[in-house]
Amino acid sequence: KAGVTQTPRYLIKTRGQQVTLSCSPISGHRSVSWYQQTPGQGLQFLFEYFSETQRNKGNFPGRFSGRQFSNSRSEMNVSTLELGDSALYLCASSTSGGNAKNIQYFGAGTRLSVL
Amino acid sequence: KQEVTQIPAALSVPEGENLVLNCSFTDSAIYNLQWFRQDPGKGLTSLLLIQSSQREQTSGRLNASLDKSSGRSTLYIAASQPGDSATYLCAVWGGSEKLVFGKGTKLTVNP
Numbered sequence: 001k002a003g004v005t006q007t008p009r010y011l012i013k014t015r016g017q018q019v020t021l022s023c024s025p026i027s028g029h030r031s032v033s034w035y036q037q038t039p040g041q042g043l044q045f046l047f048e049y050f051s052e053t054q055r056n057k058g059n060f061p062g063r064f065s066g067r068q069f070s071n072s073r074s075e076m077n078v079s080t081l082e083l084g085d086s087a088l089y090l091c092a093s094s095t096s097g098g099n100a101k102n103i104q105y106f107g108a109g110t111r112l113s114v115l
Numbered sequence: 116k117q118e119v120t121q122i123p124a125a126l127s128v129p130e131g132e133n134l135v136l137n138c139s140f141t142d143s144a145i146y147n148l149q150w151f152r153q154d155p156g157k158g159l160t161s162l163l164l165i166q167s168s169q170r171e172q173t174s175g176r177l178n179a180s181l182d183k184s185s186g187r188s189t190l191y192i193a194a195s196q197p198g199d200s201a202t203y204l205c206a207v208w209g210g211s212e213k214l215v216f217g218k219g220t221k222l223t224v225n226p
Contacts (some may be wrong), residue, residue: 004158033214043204043216056212090158104149104214106159 001027004093004107012113018079021110025072025093031055032074033104034066037088046089049074050096078112086114117142117209121217128195129225136190136220138205143183146208150179150190153202153219162203163190195224 005024013019025032034046045058049068066076072093078085088111092104118141128134138148147166151159163172163179165188171180178191188205202219209215 006158035214035216042218043206045213045215048213058213088156092159103161103164104159105161106151108158111156 004091004105006089006091006107006110008110009108010111010113012115013081014115015081015083017081018077019081019112021076021078021089021091021112023074023076023091023093023107025074025091026105029093029095029105030072031094031096031102032068032072033092033094034074034076035090035092036060037090037109038086043090046076081114083114086112088112117145117207117215119205119207119215119217121203121205121220123220124218125221125223127223127225130195130197132195132224133191133193134195134222136192136203136205136222138188138190138217140186140188140207140209140215142209143186144210145183148179148181148188148205148207149214150177150188151204151206153204155201159204192222195222197224197226200224 007022031050033048035043037043048056052068063079068074088109090109092106094102120139149164150162153159165172165181176193181188202221204219206214206216
């Protein structure tokens with residue numbers, strides 16, 4: 001079985017631009033979660049999607065948004081990029097997430113640099 | 116608000132040593148606790164998951180324990196090898212319905 005696939009692996013953007021990151025979960029997994037990892041704050045939860053619905057959201061501004069498609073693939077969008085958005089963005093999938101609290105399988109991440 | 120702390124932040128040991136990594140959390144109302152490994156510039160690899168009703172889990176040279184009442188977990192690595200060098204993260208699922216991570220322990224195993 002293929003693992004969680006995130007594209008692209010690296011991105012360089014300038015302040016004010018917007019960016020879209022993509023995540024393909026493990027086949028059969030319906031829950032996709034997104035995390036931001038920075039040296040200062042560590043790993044922070046952004047949001048979780050299950051069956052195309054956002055089920056949970058972290059404490060991030062509205063510039064961060066996401067969606068999930070019927071095939072469980074997910075995209076994350078960041079608008080009006082700021083220097084502080086430079087981070088490793090990780091996506092994780094699980095069989096159900098939420099109340100089942102199953103093992104999270106992570107992708108390799110997308111490294112975003114904002115100049 | 117759940118907070119997860121990992122001590123020490125960094126650890127350097129000689130090859131072959133047995134070692135213990137520590138994780139503490141402030142709210143004992145958790146569903147489970149997971150230990151992950153992260154290699155530089157890479158994603159996370161799940162090592163062990165302990166449900167709140169369990170006391171420990173084992174996988175090969177790894178053993179994780181959970182004491183929910185005291186808010187502590189330990190990850191024991193036996194006979195460490197240079198390939199074990201990585202950052203080890205612990206994370207808890209709590210009432211906030213999301214994984215809350217510690218900042219990790221960076222382990223270096225010297226040949």
